Amino acid sequence: MESKIEVLSTIKVEYQTDMYKIVDSLNRTLKSEDLMFGLALDSEDKTKAIFTIYRT
Template sequence: MESKIEILSTVTIDHSDDLYKVVDVLNRTLKREDLMFGLALDQEDQTKAVFTIYRT
């Protein structure tokens, strides 16, 4: 069975040391709603983070 991951939204925001905590709590709370959240440093500007919402 193939699982598809769909990107619902992406936004670039200022990086903060605690952002991973927000992503973690969202993933734990909303996984049964088939939602997944990602956070990565912007490759072009390390002071920014890319926050992405996925449907699994």
């Protein structure tokens, strides 16, 4: 079984320590809608985070 993940949107934002809680809540709430959310610290600027929305 092959699963394709499509990137719908990516944005760079100012990093805040509790951002992962929002991403976790979105993932739990919208999993049934085939949506997934990601958050990664920018490797070049540690004050920024990259927020990504995926369709699974």
